[in-house]
Amino acid sequence: MLCSNCQKEEAQIHPLYGVMPGLACQKKREIQQSPRGYIEFTSESIKRDRVDYADDIIQPYRSGEVSKKYIQKYGTKGIEVTEKEIKKAMDNPDVWSGESNSYYRE
Ligand SMILES: [Zn+2]
Numbered sequence: 001m002l003c004s005n006c007q008k009e010e011a012q013i014h015p016l017y018g019v020m021p022g023l024a025c026q027k028k029r030e031i032q033q034s035p036r037g038y039i040e041f042t043s044e045s046i047k048r049d050r051v052d053y054a055d056d057i058i059q060p061y062r063s064g065e066v067s068k069k070y071i072q073k074y075g076t077k078g079i080e081v082t083e084k085e086i087k088k089a090m091d092n093p094d095v096w097s098g099e100s101n102s103y104y105r106e
Contacts, residue, residue, distance in 0.1 A: 068092050 001011045001019060009022035020026065060070045060079040066089040070079070076086060 065089060065092070 001013075003009045003011045003022035003025055004019065005021040005025040009024055011022055012020040012026070014020045021029070058067065058070045058073055060067055060074075066079070066081050066085045068089045071081075071086060071089055081089075
């Protein structure tokens with residue numbers, strides 16, 4: 001017997017409910033019936049994007065290194081960095097804005 005929903009897969013026979021849609025369609029239905037989980041997942045990834053890319057939220061550190069953009073915007077007063085770290089950050093290409101750092105290269 002074929003799945004009543006898609007007519008492509010084998011229907012599942014439930015001991016109580018009889019003929020059920022196939023496994024793929026049952027899974028699809030499960031996902032559709034839990035929109036809450038989907039929304040939470042979405043908002044979670046948006047939150048992460050905001051932290052990474054939003055222009056008004058600049059993190060002082062990125063991948064363990066001091067952010068050049070942060071220093072340019074806020075200075076180094078609020079964060080603990082050594083001069084060496086600052087120099088290293090300023091020598092880095094500005095990966096956030098896509099600006100070239102060719103001026104800084106020797
Ligand atoms: Zn099906």
